[in-house]
Amino acid sequence: MKSPLLGEFHPPGGKPHMLGSIQRIETPMHRFSEGEEVDYAIVGVGVGAGGGVLLQRLARAGFRVIGFDAGPFWDTERDWVSDEKGAHNLYWNDLRITGGKHPLAFGANNCGKGVGGGTVHWASFTPRLHPSDFRTHSTDGVGVDWPISYSDLKPYYELMELELPVSGPSYFPWGDPHGYPYGPHPMGGVGDALIRGCTKLGIGVSAGGPVAILNGSRGDRPHCIYRGFCIQGCKVGAKASTLITHVPDAIENGAEIRPNCMVSRIHIGRDRRVTGISYFDPEGRERFQKAKAVVVAGYSIETPRLLLNSACPGFENGLANSSDCVGRYLMAQAGNVVLGRFEELVRMYKAPPAHALTEEFYETDPKRGFARGFAIQTVGPLPMAFARQMMTAKGAWGWGMRSVMMDYNHWASFGFLGEILPHAENRVQLAEEKDRLGIPIAKATFTLHDNDQKLIEYGKNKTMEVMWAAGATEVVQEVRYAHLVGAARMGSDPETSVVDQFGRTHDIANLFICDGSIMPTQGSANPGLTIMALAARTADYLIREGNEVFTSHKPNSDKPAMRRDLSPPDTRGHGMPRI
Amino acid sequence: MAQPGYYPGFSTLGQQKFWDAKTRQVVLDRVGNVPEVRFFSPQEACLLNAVCDRVLPQDDRDESHKIPIVPQIDRRLFENSHDGYQYEDMPPDREAYQLGLRAIEKIARHRYGCGFLEIGPQEQDEILRLLHDGKPSAANDIWKRVPVHRFWMLLVSDCTDAYYSHPWAWDEIGFGGPAYPRAYMRLERGEAETWEVTEKRYDWKAPENSVSGEFEPVSGQLEHLGSPGQGGTH
Ligand SMILES: Cc1cc2nc3c(=O)[nH]c(=O)nc-3n(C[C@H](O)[C@H](O)[C@H](O)COP(=O)(O)OP(=O)(O)OC[C@H]3O[C@@H](n4cnc5c(N)ncnc54)[C@H](O)[C@@H]3O)c2cc1C
Ligand code: SF4
Numbered sequence: 079m080k081s082p083l084l085g086e087f088h089p090p091g092g093k094p095h096m097l098g099s100i101q102r103i104e105t106p107m108h109r110f111s112e113g114e115e116v117d118y119a120i121v122g123v124g125v126g127a128g129g130g131v132l133l134q135r136l137a138r139a140g141f142r143v144i145g146f147d148a149g150p151f152w153d154t155e156r157d158w159v160s161d162e163k164g165a166h167n168l169y170w171n172d173l174r175i176t177g178g179k180h181p182l183a184f185g186a187n188n189c190g191k192g193v194g195g196g197t198v199h200w201a202s203f204t205p206r207l208h209p210s211d212f213r214t215h216s217t218d219g220v221g222v223d224w225p226i227s228y229s230d231l232k233p234y235y236e237l238m239e240l241e242l243p244v245s246g247p248s249y250f251p252w253g254d255p256h257g258y259p260y261g262p263h264p265m266g267g268v269g270d271a272l273i274r275g276c277t278k279l280g281i282g283v284s285a286g287g288p289v290a291i292l293n294g295s296r297g298d299r300p301h302c303i304y305r306g307f308c309i310q311g312c313k314v315g316a317k318a319s320t321l322i323t324h325v326p327d328a329i330e331n332g333a334e335i336r337p338n339c340m341v342s343r344i345h346i347g348r349d350r351r352v353t354g355i356s357y358f359d360p361e362g363r364e365r366f367q368k369a370k371a372v373v374v375a376g377y378s379i380e381t382p383r384l385l386l387n388s389a390c391p392g393f394e395n396g397l398a399n400s401s402d403c404v405g406r407y408l409m410a411q412a413g414n415v416v417l418g419r420f421e422e423l424v425r426m427y428k429a430p431p432a433h434a435l436t437e438e439f440y441e442t443d444p445k446r447g448f449a450r451g452f453a454i455q456t457v458g459p460l461p462m463a464f465a466r467q468m469m470t471a472k473g474a475w476g477w478g479m480r481s482v483m484m485d486y487n488h489w490a491s492f493g494f495l496g497e498i499l500p501h502a503e504n505r506v507q508l509a510e511e512k513d514r515l516g517i518p519i520a521k522a523t524f525t526l527h528d529n530d531q532k533l534i535e536y537g538k539n540k541t542m543e544v545m546w547a548a549g550a551t552e553v554v555q556e557v558r559y560a561h562l563v564g565a566a567r568m569g570s571d572p573e574t575s576v577v578d579q580f581g582r583t584h585d586i587a588n589l590f591i592c593d594g595s596i597m598p599t600q601g602s603a604n605p606g607l608t609i610m611a612l613a614a615r616t617a618d619y620l621i622r623e624g625n626e627v628f629t630s631h632k633p634n635s636d637k638p639a640m641r642r643d644l645s646p647p648d649t650r651g652h653g654m655p656r657i
Numbered sequence: 658m659a660q661p662g663y664y665p666g667f668s669t670l671g672q673q674k675f676w677d678a679k680t681r682q683v684v685l686d687r688v689g690n691v692p693e694v695r696f697f698s699p700q701e702a703c704l705l706n707a708v709c710d711r712v713l714p715q716d717d718r719d720e721s722h723k724i725p726i727v728p729q730i731d732r733r734l735f736e737n738s739h740d741g742y743q744y745e746d747m748p749p750d751r752e753a754y755q756l757g758l759r760a761i762e763k764i765a766r767h768r769y770g771c772g773f774l775e776i777g778p779q780e781q782d783e784i785l786r787l788l789h790d791g792k793p794s795a796a797n798d799i800w801k802r803v804p805v806h807r808f809w810m811l812l813v814s815d816c817t818d819a820y821y822s823h824p825w826a827w828d829e830i831g832f833g834g835p836a837y838p839r840a841y842m843r844l845e846r847g848e849a850e851t852w853e854v855t856e857k858r859y860d861w862k863a864p865e866n867s868v869s870g871e872f873e874p875v876s877g878q879l880e881h882l883g884s885p886g887q888g889g890t891h
Contacts, residue, residue, distance in 0.1 A: 082675050082839070099838065159680040160835035163687070163822035170741055178744030185741030186695030201891050264737035268843045313677065313837045413891060423847025423856060427832055431891065457891045461832050475789060475813050476710055476782065476869020481861060483821065484662050486830040487847060493891040521745070560891055604891070 094648040096155040097322040098315015101298040108332045110144060113368075120590075120620065120627075121146065121355060121369040123341045123384065126195015127606050128593035128613040129322025129375030130328075131238075135617035135644045139334035144334045144367065145325075146357055148380075149192030149339035152321060156313040162460045165310035168192065168199045169288060174379060175509045178523040180560050182410055186309075186463075189377050189562070193337055194321030196377065197606060199309050201432035202290040202317050203242045204607040205457060206235045208253030208440055211601035214499075216382070218442050218449040220529060221599040222501050225570045225579040228254060233640050234611035239288075242318040242647045243296075244607075246287025252437035259652070262286020263293050263302065266429025268456040271418065271490040275548030276454075281438045289432045290318035290606075297648045306427045306458055317430070320610075327646040342517050344372055344388040344589065350399060352589045358515050370628040371588040371620075373581075375613075378408060378562040382506040383520040385566065398566075398583035398591075403576050405506040407567050408522065409600050412496035412534045413560030415457060415467055416541040418488055418550030424490045431458035440602055448532040452496035453602045454541050458493055467491075471554040490548070494541040495560065497602045498530045506565050524559070538584055563594040563605050577631065579617040581612070587631050592616050658719040662829035663861075667854035669827045669834035676835040677854075684824060684835065691725045696735035696751070702727055704758050707774050709780045713816040716864065721823055729819035730754075747807050757808045760796035761788075767795035782868035788812075789873075831856060 094102040120136055122129045125145040133145045149170075152158065159165060169181050170191040174184050182188070190196040209228035214221035225647050230256065232528040238244075239259055246258030263286040265273070276283045286293075291308075295301045302316040315322055325335065338360040345366075354368040374381050382405040386396035435455040459467060461483070468474040468482050509521040526534070538555055545553045569575025572584035577596050583589045594609045618638040620627055626634065642650065659665065670688070673681050684843055694702045709726040717722070733739070734751050747753060764784050765773040773781060787793050788809045793800055820826050827834045833841065841850060849855050863870030 134715065155677070156679065159683050160677060160837040161680050161683055161822075163678070164683040166738075171739065172741060173739065174742045175745055176742045181744055183742060185739075185742070189741075203891065264844060267847055270845055303837070304844055305836035305841055307836065425833075425849075427848045428841040429844045455891060457836075461821040461830060462818050465821050466814050469810065469813050469817065472872045473789065473874040474872055476785070477714055477863035477867045478869050479713065479813075479817065480661075480870050481863060481870070482872075483826075483830050484861065487833060487856065495891070514868065 093152050097326060098154055098299060099313065101315055101322060101326070103326055103329060105330050108334050109327050110142070110334055120371045120373055121367060122592070123372065123374045123550070124195065124353065124376035124380065124593065125193045125320065125325065125335060126190060126375060126377060126593065127197050127320060127609045129373070130197070130324045131610045131613040132373060132375065132617050133333055134324035134328040135614065136620065137328040137331035138303050138644050139621040142332070143328070144336055144342050145328070146336050146339045146355075147193050148340040149190070149337065149558045151193045151335055154311065154313050154315070158313050160305065160307050160310070160313060162310060162462045165199070168311055172513055173511070173519055175511070175519065175521040177521065178504070179525040179639060182522055182562070182587070184387070187558075189379065189559065193325055193335055194319040197319035198311050198321060200319070200606055201308050201430070201457070202606070203287045203432040203435065203604040204242065204290045205435070205437065205453070205603040206253060206256070207601045207603050207608055210441060211599060214450065214599050215641045220449040220533045222569070224598050225568055230341065230637070231608070231611050231615070234614045237640070237642065237645065238607055238610045241325055241645050242290040243292070243649065244288050244290050245293045246289065247284050250284055250288065251282060251442055258288055261293055263289065263291065263430070266304070266426070266433060267424035268426050268432035268458055268490045268492070269429070271420070271424070271548040272454070272456055272492060272544070274394055275544035276436055277544070279544060281436055281544070283434055286432045287433070289430060291430055292316045296652070302430060304429045306429060306431065307458070308430045308432065317498070324646060333470040340515060341384060342387065342515065344374070344384065344455040345496070346390055346393060346397070348584070350392060350586065352586060352642055371590065373590040373592050375591070375592055375593040378565045378649070379506055379520050379522060381591060381593055381595040382565045383508065386508050387518060391560070394456065395476065398576050398585045400585050400587060401573055401575060403567060403574065405565050406502045406504070407500035407564045408504045408506055408524065408562065409498055409500055409596070410559035411561045411602060412452070412494065412498055412522065412530070412537065413558040414494040414534065414538045414541070414555050415459070415491055415558055416494060416538065416545050416553065416555040417467060417471060418545035418548065419485065419552040420490060420550055421488070423487050425487050426458045426490055427460055429458070432456060437602075439537065446536055448529045448536065450497040450499070450529070450533065451602060452494060452533065452537040454544060455493045455495055457491050457493040459535070461486060465651045467556050471556040473563070490545070490550070492541050492545060493560070493600050494537050495604070496533050496537045497600060498600065499527065500564055500567070500599060501527055520637060522548050541587070545638070561600070563597040563606050565598050566591050566595040567598045568596045569598060578635065581616040587633060588627055590616065590620070658700050658717065660828060661717050662831065663856045664828060664831040664854040667767050667828045667831060669824045669832070672834065672852060675839045677837050680837065682834045687822065688824060691852060692728045692732040693733045694728060696731045701755065701758055702731065704762060704773060705730070707781065708758070708785070711778065711785050711869070712813055713820050714867070714869070720757050723773060724820050724823045724825055726816050726819040730815045733815070744807055746804055748802060748890070750811065753803050753808055753811060756799050756803050757812065760793065760803070762797040763796040763799070764793055779866050779868065
């Protein structure tokens with residue numbers, strides 16, 4: 079057996095809490111004492127994409143904050159593996175019921191559990207929404223308009239692209255054209271196929287990004303080593319997750335993280351304001367945390383579940399639900415996977431799954447007979463996922479499964495990402511069943527509508543066409559859905575939405591939501607960057623409002639000025655957008 | 658018997674010194690510590706073994722290199738771990754397996770007049786083919802409680818999970834396996850790293866009278882029944 083030059087690999091350093099192969103948490107974490115009223119308390123519930131960014135900013139601005147997460151506070155050297163099956167525990171595997179005509183699959187398909195949330199296992203494609211996404215109702219007569227426009231979010235997009243940071247081409251031509259602060263990544267076999275297919279058909283491609291993966295080392299984060307395990311958690315620390323980009327700075331600034339604590343209820347006082355939360359500590363004891371304001375950031379299933387489970391006298395239908403919109407307008411993107419077999423070898427397990435995409439079909443084209451559009455992106459399933467795809471896409475089993483799997487290295491795969499519109503009947507409700515803590519579990523109902531089905535049919539065929547054009551000798555596809563958002567949408571009208579443009583619930587002045595569930599429509603961009611940009615904006619609002627949040631009943635609807643001084647250290651002044 | 662697949666001599670385990678400690682521990686544990694059967698009864702385990710032998714046949718592997726499937730399924734059910742969701746029209750996984758096994762046995766008796774264990778591999782394939790096609794010829798009372806296409810996908814994906822998470826299967830398909838802290842350097846044109854093996858193709862054929870060597874979409878109506886892809890990709 080050959081031996082590594084520098085000897086067999088052992089974790090660096092020994093004891094400290096590792097975030098990636100080099101970064102470690104040096105400062106001891108502040109701990110609020112038992113029963114302490116956390117003054118200026120804003121309790122983030124769930125430290126994921128949205129929660130992580132918000133927590134960091136509030137801590138930096140001097141608020142006393144606690145972030146609760148139902149899952150662990152990962153030490154990436156101790157807890158993560160470079161192995162598909164071994165990564166099972168990164169996902170939210172607690173039971174959910176799924177139904178409707180097109181039931182969604184959860185688990186590895188949707189949501190994280192643990193500090194960093196879904197950003198721990200995301201592929202980290204980080205495109206922005208297009209300006210048209212904010213007004214689909216006015217321009218296309220479908221969906222609903224956002225209470226803000228692209229220009230409100232644009233500076234926050236730019237800021238987040240520096241903080242993660244995002245690598246990509248210096249000119250990204252779609253939506254609002256822009257450039258990326260860090261250069262694009264080299265191609266893997268799948269990206270090559272996408273470029274080949276698109277070029278043949280005269281379709282533009284963005285090669286090497288936008289992805290939140292480092293292409294050169296920076297500070298205490300090394301560059302990508304192209305090992306292809308992004309979805310299993312990046313042990314290297316090259317792929318951004320709020321666990322390694324924002325949480326360390328939050329701790330440095332006095333925030334507390336309470337991992338393995340499942341929040342079960344939000345409490346309401348006599349003045350119809352939030353007073354705190356109940357949670358189950360790691361030993362399973364139910365505890366109370368007093369808080370002057372609560373921010374829920376638990377993802378599109380857990381956020382509505384918590385609001386519905388917190389029903390109490392005066393809020394019989396759940397908190398912040400006078401509009402009956404909590405749980406409704408749940409969306410997922412159509413995420414069909416198109417697989418092509420090539421005569422030559424591809425070895426799609428190398429390079430990050432996310433490294434090239436096209437948004438050429440993003441906007442409405444009346445000629446196609448449906449509203450809105452889609453993107454086509456690289457994906458890179460590892461063997462277990464690929465076998466499941468062969469099961470659904472080809473009906474493989476038995477010797478057929480064995481033989482197609484022996485050809486694993488000959489296949490490339492594209493992910494189609496299509497906009498599904500919001501529908502009131504697609505929703506999260508509470509099921510009869512309870513989880514091991516006695517909390518009613520969530521039930522999701524999902525059914526496609528006419529426009530959705532037409533869009534999927536067209537987009538799937540177009541994606542297959544690109545795969546053929548790339549030179550594939552066989553092309554198959556499987557139906558899939560990705561990226562849940564919605565179910566607590568923002569809007570200006572309290573009758574038809576749950577929160578305002580800053581994430582403040584219309585019904586309860588000191589209860590906020592800060593995650594993907596507030597998105598009124600989803601476009602066909604992966605949602606992560608948008609969730610983080612919205613979180614940074616909510617943070618600016620809360621910081622400007624200061625004490626007012628804890629006392630006032632009349633929400634201020636003036637936009638806050640953007641704070642550029644709240645970024646984690648070393649992220650400002652590096653890498654400039656090129657446009 | 659030679660190692661199956663087109664990558665003769667390729668051994669991912671042979672690279673374990675280049676893996677990080679935690680990954681090494683998890684993968685070696687998978688190979689070395691095959692769990693006891695604790696959830697299924699001995700009879701159920703026996704029957705499931707015969708079923709899995711057809712759903713993922715390993716006749717081309719010598720005894721000492723067969724990849725354990727039933728112990729992995731059993732462990733999952735014993736620990737009640739799952740993928741985080743349950744279809745509205747499905748019972749919990751444990752019940753689905755027990756019912757599904759009973760139904761398979763019933764179909765065998767209905768069709769061949771004896772149990773699944775007593776019929777030959779081709780007949781066994783025929784029965785599984787009925788499940789794949791969504792047209793079971795008996796045990797309708799059970800299939801009313803467990804939609805047959807969902808049971809089929811549950812069974813197949815549990816088998817493929819167990820098989821393709823094993824390093825011997827990685828050697829067979831030429832997958833590089835764990836890759837941290839060492840990187841991949843040859844990203845394009847399917848080129849092999851210095852420590853990988855280049856493909857040597859030969860004409861691989863499924864055994865003569867096997868039923869499962871060809872491809873047909875599950876139930877022919879998957880989309881209508883709305884079973885989405887199961888793997889996380891993007
Ligand atoms: C395989 C895969 C690939 C993906 N790839 C991409 C991609 O390339 N680009 C992209 O933009 N997006 C991608 N996504 C989607 C992305 O991960 C999510 O959209 C995003 O993380 C959602 O952010 P969030 O803040 O809403 O919730 P999350 O990030 O999921 O965070 C929610 C957190 O809250 C915690 N929590 C929930 N309820 C409670 C409770 N009651 N008490 C305590 N804690 C609680 C959870 O444990 C979790 O950590 C991908 C998803 C998957 C599954
Ligand atoms: S491919 Fe790069 S970003 Fe992805 S897990 Fe590997 S090192 Fe991390």
